[in-house]
Amino acid sequence: LARSERPVGLVAMGRMPFSLVETLQEGLAREHYLADRGLSTAIYLAVSLDKPLLLEGEAGVGKTEVAKVLAALLDRELIRLQCYEGIDASQALYEWNYSKQLIAVRAMQDVTAEAHVEDLFGPEYLVERPLLAAIRAGSKAVLLVDELDRADDEFEAFLLEVLSEFAVTIPEIGRVAAEEPPVVIVTSNRTRELHDALKRRCLYHWIDHPALDREIEIIRARAPEVPEVLARDVATAVSRLRGFDIAKRPGVAETIDWANAVAFLGADHLDEETAAATLGAVLKDHEDQQLAVDRLGEVVDGRERS
Numbered sequence: 001l002a003r004s005e006r007p008v009g010l011v012a013m014g015r016m017p018f019s020l021v022e023t024l025q026e027g028l029a030r031e032h033y034l035a036d037r038g039l040s041t042a043i044y045l046a047v048s049l050d051k052p053l054l055l056e057g058e059a060g061v062g063k064t065e066v067a068k069v070l071a072a073l074l075d076r077e078l079i080r081l082q083c084y085e086g087i088d089a090s091q092a093l094y095e096w097n098y099s100k101q102l103i104a105v106r107a108m109q110d111v112t113a114e115a116h117v118e119d120l121f122g123p124e125y126l127v128e129r130p131l132l133a134a135i136r137a138g139s140k141a142v143l144l145v146d147e148l149d150r151a152d153d154e155f156e157a158f159l160l161e162v163l164s165e166f167a168v169t170i171p172e173i174g175r176v177a178a179e180e181p182p183v184v185i186v187t188s189n190r191t192r193e194l195h196d197a198l199k200r201r202c203l204y205h206w207i208d209h210p211a212l213d214r215e216i217e218i219i220r221a222r223a224p225e226v227p228e229v230l231a232r233d234v235a236t237a238v239s240r241l242r243g244f245d246i247a248k249r250p251g252v253a254e255t256i257d258w259a260n261a262v263a264f265l266g267a268d269h270l271d272e273e274t275a276a277a278t279l280g281a282v283l284k285d286h287e288d289q290q291l292a293v294d295r296l297g298e299v300v301d302g303r304e305r306s
Contacts, residue, residue: 034218053185149192
């Protein structure tokens with residue numbers, strides 16, 4: 001978008017309090033999230049146009065953090081649906097409080113059960129799960145559907161249906177619909193490919209590991225107590241680790257953890273001894289750690305062993 005342009009009716013809609021992509025980017029930075037122009041534009045359009053935003057990338061690059069920061073920035077409730085293998089509609093949408101219903105049944109044993117069966121399926125017995133909570137909250141919420149790739153195809157199809165209308169029919173209560181949809185952030189680590197039908201419903205952005213200078217800025221923003229020299233040493237070492245043939249490349253979260261750990265030990269720069277002692281903050285696989293130890297000089301100083 002040109003600096004002088006903005007979608008028609010944006011301010012009247014009240015969806016996005018920032019009139020330009022640049023001002024949104026600055027707002028994210030104030031919340032200590034350093035988004036590049038591409039990601040800032042994707043967030044801006046998703047909020048302004050009521051489109052879900054699908055964020056893909058390796059674990060630890062900051063996908064989930066987008067939703068958290070955006071909720072804080074827009075002053076909305078963050079509602080998180082954590083996906084996992086075997087999750088189904090009832091676990092994501094709603095279920096009935098059976099223990100509370102059973103207590104009510106026992107209390108009404110001296111009354112005709114048929115006369116009160118409808119009472120057992122009233123709103124007070126309904127347990128909201130994240131999707132129903134987001135539908136009811138509407139524009140007051142940011143819905144995070146985290147790691148959708150962990151769920152199966154059937155749940156993905158169900159989610160697509162919900163995202164299409166932001167309404168659900170509960171047989172005992174009736175139709176529940178959002179007057180205005182919440183902001184929706186969907187994340188995927190790409191352990192499996194999501195279906196085209198879902199992707200067509202969403203705006204899409206890939207988040208990669210940041211460049212070295214940007215990662216240093218991120219460390220300084222998220223861990224300001226870490227000295228600048230140490231932040232550069234750690235970010236450089238992590239960049240080298242990502243170039244190794246390792247099972248799990250460290251994300252930005254691990255970079256920040258490593259910088260914090262080394263700084264906590266009182267070091268103002270990263271040397272081989274300190275790196276070896278604190279590898280558990282950045283590498284979470286035994287074979288990866290062993291490889292790093294064997295090539296520690298290359299990790300810390302950029303020099304290969306002869």
